[in-house]
Amino acid sequence: MNRTDVTPFWKALDWWVVGLYVLLCVVGCLSIYGASFDFEHPGFFDLDQRSGKQFVWFILALVIGVFLLMMDSNTYYNWSFILYAGIILILLLTLVVATDVKGSRSWLNMGFVSIQPAELAKFSTALALSRLMSSYNFQLRQTKSVLMIGSLILLPMLIIVLQKETGSALVFAAFILMLFREGMPGVLLFLLVCLVAYFVLSIRFGEDLLFQTTSLGPMLVLLLIFIILCGMLITYRKDYALVKGLVFIQLPIFVVALLVNALGWFAFDVNDVLVTMLILTVLFLLFKALVLRMMPYFYLSLFVLFSIAFLYSTDYAFDKILEPHHRVRIQVLLGMKDDPSGAGYNVNQSKIAIGSGGLFGKGFLNGTQTKLKYVPEQDTDFIFCTVGEEQGLMGSAFVLGLYLALFLRLIYLAERQRNPFARIYGYCVVSILFFHVFVNIGMVLGLMPVIGIPLPFLSYGGSSLWSFTILLFIFLRLDADRTQYR
Amino acid sequence: MQQNFDSMRKKNILMFLIIGVFVLYLIRLMSLQLFNDQYRVYADSNAFYQRTVYPSRGLMYDRNGSLLVYNQPAYDVLVTMREVEDLDTVDFCQTVGIRRDVFDQQMSAVKNRRLNPGYSSYTPQVFLSQLSSETYGVLQEKLFRYKGFSVRSRTLRSYMQPIAAHALGYVAEVNQKDIERDPYYVPGDYSGRSGVELTYESVLRGEKGVEVLLRDAHGRVKGRYDEGKRDQPAVPGHDLTLSLDMELQAYAELLMQNKRGAIVAIEPQTGELLAYVSAPTYDPGLLVGRNRANNFRTLERSPHKIFLNRPIQSNYPPGSTFKPAQALVLLQEGIIRPETQVSCQMGYYYAPGHKVGCHAHASPLPLAPAIATSCNAYFCHGYRTMMDHSKYGSIHVAMDKWRDYMVGMGFGYPLGIDIPFEKRGLIPNSQYYNKWYGEKGWRGATIISNAIGQGEVLATPLQIANFCSTIANRGWFITPHLVKQIEGVELNSAYKRRNQTGVDAAYFEPIIEGMHGAVLNGTARGVQIPGIEICGKTGTAQNSAGEDHSIFMCFAPKENPKIALLVFIENGGYGATWAVPMASLLLEKYLNRRVEDTRLWMEQRLLNANLIELESY
């Protein structure tokens, strides 16, 4: 590569993304000023105030951004694995030396500043994944590739879980979006949706009993499995005869089983009947697969078996693996528990804050919910409340619009890369940022369980702002150099 | 190409996924922010602390404009637990004048959520209430040393003179019933509990104001909202001008010392009460402040029924003071004429061997002298004639006719004075006797005692006074009332309207002549004041339990009367003994504004009289 061909970065830089980035950061500073506004100390640039500090961190983030843009874009490709390994080491080190802060061992005290290595793991993992997947002759569908991708993602995730930062660990699930774009079969994404549906249904209705014998949650999941199976048989095999047969045989049995229980002739768990019927169906499908040598039937039977296995491990996972406060948060979200002063308090106050904003909001610095500390974590995880309360629907929609514009622009940029490394990395950036926004705003709006992850560029905190900046600006650097490749 | 096409499809799926999420969130935002008002209400009730600003209660003046009832600041000591720091407890206790164990007791009472349900360690809580101004003065100087303690001022009723307790009534902390009845009140508020304070509560109390303050999640006040633009100032209560004449009232209460009874003085033209005494009385200041509960209990336990509002709550047979009313009905009905003479031989025989006794006087007499001498026979004869008169067809019609006249003259029902809990007295009707004797079982003779204000007839002292005022007006009265004027508010129209009695004015002249005669040379001679023409009528309410009650009603001057007065002394015996001289002094006091030195012996005699002890045998 010829050095003299390198365009100065400011000429090839995508100023749209930079503009959106700066706008979001400014909105962030103002919102933090609003959120932590104290009637007795009204100074914006007061460095003792959170808004003042955030402003300093924003300036430093810009410096970091410029620095990243001035680097040779090849550096990122070349150093990606070393960086990944280094960050993994730091993560492990943190696990050992970090002191306990509110139950989490994720902060590394560097004397003048504390940083959270988990934040840095996001972009280093993204770089390593991109490097791996862009390597010559890489085939996503090979078992070896799947294992390598899995390890790259799961390793930092595991360490971060051990640091008790479950929220940050969840972020690594976002890479599924990138993998989907890069050729992961869509069925897997569908399967993921199914799993979430199974989980929600079985937990939400798990405590509702029919005729004192049958739990409603598993029953709904089993019925759903059956419906999906029939749907797939029709979609992929056009096997109407089989579907008709399954429905005509199993539906009457199911109805009779329900009636027998309902009339009190004989009490047994209807779900056992359903499971038995599904297993018999699976056996039939396997038989068909072996005799007719049709792999789809094999996959379908695997899907059903996997679904049943997942269903019966859900309860176990929910009761034994999740921590009690996570369990309560999920139950509150699913409307199973009403707990306005406990786990539901945050979300309740957050909804009040946003709901009271109305169309135009209460005006800058006039929010009472956020200003008077009714919303907890109001300048970090719940920063969007301040926007909702003080700027109303107009302001919130504006911020949502900024994010949407950023994501669509990033997808456009990623797609225009000729170098797969840059493209994959671009999708990693979109995936991570989108996951944060999706979960954070979903939580603030009461649509998601309370998972403590920051809202990119808006939430207070140097660590997260810098890590998002690094994530984004590396991609901007790669994009600025897109013409240099091949 | 296939690869490329697949990528494009997946890119689009991702974009739609992202756009889908944003659309979902936007819809959620709209449902929260536009289609649900509830959240704004929640947010406001979260954040706005509406601190009540108490209005000052309306003042009361007497008819001549001198201040009678006002407000004095009292101070509550408040404590904010969170802020208490390095307290010198011994010094503090000394300053506010409490013992150390009381201090500890109060502190734990404040923190006890059962006793103090609104407790928060961040907001001021009442620690001691109603500190005196003197204690407050000392505390004020040292307050900076007691971190966490503050003082809130409230106002308490104060009285220029310890008089008119039964007319003014008192104020007390609201109870659960008041709060349920009227949303204006919250626990800890004060409201009128009796007397004028109760009747005029709604104008006296004013309107509470609100200061909108911001409160954080801990309940700590963080400042005023919107620079106080949403505050509502308190509207002070309306001042009242009472109809009472403070000097007359005070003098009447002085004369009534050591006696039980009532004095009611009315200005006939207006129905305004010039004096309103229930004896024994008490200092209204006793029912204010920290010792209120103790004083209240002591007064309540008194054997003299101090809280009985005698002018409106005691029912007695009006005795001879009822005779003028009787005469008026008979005249209006044409049963007698002023010239009608009735003979009296020491009484009236209504059946062989049965008579209503009378005393020695000339006989026969026409109406005016009959009133002057209070001849029982005259009125018994008239009453019986009316009851048994054929023109009515039956005694029932006659009886009810008679009752209607009496009600028209203000007897038998509460008059509607602006003091609560007024009793009605009793004027029986035909049904009443039908129940006792059966429809055919009674005749005029059966109920003959009514003729002379005994039997079943009962009246409150106020009703008798009002009747006297009606005579003075020659046929009408205005409902007696204590409040002459409300600052900025129209007075109840009932206190301006003339109530006609249904008896022609002309018929009042012989009555007035008779009452004038009673003063000149009849039973009420003792009331005479040189230079003033007085009309009066004595009476005696029989009391089976002890000495009779003495009653005297009078008005003066005879032409253009300025005052109608009733003096009612329980166990006062014959009217002339105590009631008549007392009335004389009061008339003189009111009309001449002073009592002649030559009459001070009367005053002295009355002051020395202790009729409460007499009763104790």
Ligand SMILES: [Zn+2]
């Ligand atoms: Zn006689």
